Amino acid sequence: MPRPLEGDAGPASAAAASGTVRGACPHDCPDTCALLVTVDAGRVTRVAGDPDHPTTHGALCTKVARYAERTYSSDRLLYPMRRIGPKGSGAFGSITWDAALSEIAERLTAIAARDPQRILPYSYAGTMGLVQGESMAARFFNRLGASHLDRTICSSAGKTGLMYTLGGSVGMDVERFTESRLIILWGTNSITSNLHFWTFAQQAKRLGGRLIAIDPYRTATAEKCHQHIALLPGTDAALALGLVSSLSRQGLLDHDYIRDHTVGFEALLERADRWTPARVAGVCGIDSAVVDALARDFGTLAPAAIRLNYGMQRVRGGANAARLIAGLPALVGAWRHPAGGMLLSSNGDFGIDWRALQRPDLAPALPQGCCRRIVNMSTIGDALLEADPPIEALVVYNSNPVAVAPQSSRVIEGFCRKDLFTVVLDHFRTDTADHADILLPATTQLEHLDIHASYGHRYWVMNQPAISPLGEALPNTEIFRRLARRMGFDDDCFRDSDLVLAAQAIDRQARTTPAALRGVPDEAADMDELRARSLLSPLLKQGWLKMDLPDAPFAQGGFPTPSGKVEFFSSRLAAAGEDPLPDYLPPHESVASNPELAARYPLAMISPPARNFLNSTFANVASLKAAEKDQQVHINPADAQQRRIADGDTVTVFNQRGSFMARAVVTDAARAGVVMVPGVWWHKHSPGGRNVNMVTHQRLTDLGRGPAFYDCLVEIEAR
Numbered sequence: 030m031p032r033p034l035e036g037d038a039g040p041a042s043a044a045a046a047s048g049t050v051r052g053a054c055p056h057d058c059p060d061t062c063a064l065l066v067t068v069d070a071g072r073v074t075r076v077a078g079d080p081d082h083p084t085t086h087g088a089l090c091t092k093v094a095r096y097a098e099r100t101y102s103s104d105r106l107l108y109p110m111r112r113i114g115p116k117g118s119g120a121f122g123s124i125t126w127d128a129a130l131s132e133i134a135e136r137l138t139a140i141a142a143r144d145p146q147r148i149l150p151y152s153y154a155g156t157m158g159l160v161q162g163e164s165m166a167a168r169f170f171n172r173l174g175a176s177h178l179d180r181t182i183c184s185s186a187g188k189t190g191l192m193y194t195l196g197g198s199v200g201m202d203v204e205r206f207t208e209s210r211l212i213i214l215w216g217t218n219s220i221t222s223n224l225h226f227w228t229f230a231q232q233a234k235r236l237g238g239r240l241i242a243i244d245p246y247r248t249a250t251a252e253k254c255h256q257h258i259a260l261l262p263g264t265d266a267a268l269a270l271g272l273v274s275s276l277s278r279q280g281l282l283d284h285d286y287i288r289d290h291t292v293g294f295e296a297l298l299e300r301a302d303r304w305t306p307a308r309v310a311g312v313c314g315i316d317s318a319v320v321d322a323l324a325r326d327f328g329t330l331a332p333a334a335i336r337l338n339y340g341m342q343r344v345r346g347g348a349n350a351a352r353l354i355a356g357l358p359a360l361v362g363a364w365r366h367p368a369g370g371m372l373l374s375s376n377g378d379f380g381i382d383w384r385a386l387q388r389p390d391l392a393p394a395l396p397q398g399c400c401r402r403i404v405n406m407s408t409i410g411d412a413l414l415e416a417d418p419p420i421e422a423l424v425v426y427n428s429n430p431v432a433v434a435p436q437s438s439r440v441i442e443g444f445c446r447k448d449l450f451t452v453v454l455d456h457f458r459t460d461t462a463d464h465a466d467i468l469l470p471a472t473t474q475l476e477h478l479d480i481h482a483s484y485g486h487r488y489w490v491m492n493q494p495a496i497s498p499l500g501e502a503l504p505n506t507e508i509f510r511r512l513a514r515r516m517g518f519d520d521d522c523f524r525d526s527d528l529v530l531a532a533q534a535i536d537r538q539a540r541t542t543p544a545a546l547r548g549v550p551d552e553a554a555d556m557d558e559l560r561a562r563s564l565l566s567p568l569l570k571q572g573w574l575k576m577d578l579p580d581a582p583f584a585q586g587g588f589p590t591p592s593g594k595v596e597f598f599s600s601r602l603a604a605a606g607e608d609p610l611p612d613y614l615p616p617h618e619s620v621a622s623n624p625e626l627a628a629r630y631p632l633a634m635i636s637p638p639a640r641n642f643l644n645s646t647f648a649n650v651a652s653l654k655a656a657e658k659d660q661q662v663h664i665n666p667a668d669a670q671q672r673r674i675a676d677g678d679t680v681t682v683f684n685q686r687g688s689f690m691a692r693a694v695v696t697d698a699a700r701a702g703v704v705m706v707p708g709v710w711w712h713k714h715s716p717g718g719r720n721v722n723m724v725t726h727q728r729l730t731d732l733g734r735g736p737a738f739y740d741c742l743v744e745i746e747a748r
């Protein structure tokens with residue numbers, strides 16, 4: 030018997046009137062902190078870290094510690110709105126939910142009658158929650174037959190590199206880094222982007238471990254390591270090849286592990302041996318002695334561990350670099366120890382039932398030989414302006430592409446198309462929201478239910494609503510449920526509640542699923558609230574549960590590759606016509622790879638996250654914006670002097686694609702020839718209304734179709 034739909038007055042709220050509610054941080058951060066939310070008379074008074082959760086250990090970053098300020102901000106979107114001014118003007122008038130949903134359903138239905146693939150969802154990691162992310166929304170767009178979005182904007186090159194080398198996003202348990210004798214922090218400013226890992230690294234340091242940072246910029250994290258290797262952006266693969274060769278020359282290889290648990294080592298070594306320390310030094314812009322010394326540390330300080338992060342893969346050769354770095358621990362047998370190996374992402378270990386959540390089977394059948402169109406989110410600017418057939422409707426949720434997608438001028442031009450119908454779900458009037466035809470108020474993490482996997486630790490974390498939705502805000506799930514009903518989608522799965530979706534997210538037969546959550550799979554159609562609550566009860570009670578994984582999962586090999594081994598040589602890549610061995614691919618834009626361009630724009634620019642922002646999230650919270658001060662460009666004193674730029678000057682950063690203004694911070698933390706712009710400011714909060722993505726480009730990475738944000742040449746002049 031069909032279950033009743035939730036009423037138009039809003040989803041039944043389980044929010045507490047007073048007390049402490051268990052939650053999860055929803056943001057795009059590996060730490061996925063477990064939260065304790067204090068509620069007093071229906072209002073959140075405190076958001077704190079759960080002291081009992083072994084990786085949160087009671088501490089939150091400054092951003093989320095101020096989550097109540099963000100939630101209760103006077104800028105919150107609380108009612109549906111319709112645009113009343115030109116696109117981008119931010120002029121809106123309130124409308125009812127009924128009017129908003131009717132208009133959206135009418136427009137989407139008319140476009141779908143011509144071709145549903147002219148409709149595109151656009152979403153990413155505004156929430157990492159499995160329920161408010163891609164569950165009901167994915168069902169809706171699958172059922173509609175809309176174009177498929179290739180979600181590449183952050184990590185797809187690195188993930189692809191890992192997939193071809195280790196078999197997936199798998200790696201060390203973050204809690205074991207405390208016992209590592211060497212930790213290489215490769216392309217990660219942990220204090221900003223992975224705070225709780227830094228706590229473990231510091232513990233390792235206290236116990237005598239050595240910390241080495243590899244990063245083009247001397248970050249706060251690099252400052253606190255024993256050594257900092259400031260290589261040029263996009264040259265990590267060259268350094269990794271030099272390490273392979275040096276480990277061999279210095280007799281530091283674990284030949285038994287290589288023989289038993291890897292594929293293609295001889296071919297890799299033949300390639301790597303062309304990378305002498307002198308050649309590596311020339312490409313990476315480092316001292317040649319660094320290569321052998323780093324290899325010696327890596328080969329002698331056991332257990333040795335690498336914490337890799339995604340910054341280094343946002344360049345042309347990002348996936349190849351990730352392949353090479355992911356292969357290094359096997360060379361010294363580091364995987365034999367629980368505290369050895371590497372970690373880029375732990376997400377691949379979670380047993381997530383994506384099919385149950387997203388229901389790809391709902392998609393209408395296409396004529397034989399036809400496939401659903403795939404649109405890459407990293408080239409949304411070009412897609413909006415050039416796709417054939419054109420994108421006629423865009424539904425944006427959990428993302429702010431006008432601020433964060435590369436080459437903003439193209440993105441903005443696309444969003445300003447008069448014939449494009451745009452719907453945006455958000456908490457605030459972002460740069461993207463300013464271009465919406467219809468703007469819908471979404472709930473924050475304090476107002477809805479969700480369940481989280483993590484990409485930095487091994488715990489499932491549950492988020493329960495602490496308060497009722499503010500104003501007329503609704504969870505994403507409920508918005509798509511109502512829209513489905515307006516569109517006449519009567520499939521039973523559109524009636525699933527958020528609790529049922531959370532229960533469906535867990536693959537209860539996966540080998541890593543915590544014992545308390547395991548069981549015989551339920552047919553989704555048979556799952557009701559009561560059953561879902563009972564399945565989730567251990568998680569609802571404690572807030573988090575650890576996956577069931579051995580301490581050193583690859584001590585005896587068993588990697589999830591086709592061969593079960595670390596694949597230096599990938600038959601899958603060979604079959605796809607790609608180079609089966611990893612290599613160094615020079616950046617699209619660098620002094621060495623493109624000297625003609627570098628003659629006009631000689632500075633390599635990277636744009637990692639600002640400490641007080643998370644991508645473009647939090648960039649409108651008054652206290653965090655004040656802490657971040659203004660849009661800055663960090664430049665080496667020699668580069669500044671050459672351009673007559675003094676510390677604090679307002680400068681223009683420009684290239685052939687565009688320009689933006691920033692305040693110069695003259696510092697030797699930036700190496701000569703490299704500038705660093707902390708991001709991502711919203712365009713409308715940046716001087717002149719332009720942020721760093723005015724100069725980035727839409728060219729992609731070697732594998733994984735990712736953006737190459739940190740592969741960008743610019744010039745700077747004082748104003």
Ligand code: SF4
Pocket residue numbers: 054055056058059060061062089090091092093094224225643
């Ligand atoms: S952003 Fe990261 S460190 Fe901050 S609370 Fe969320 S998960 Fe924790």
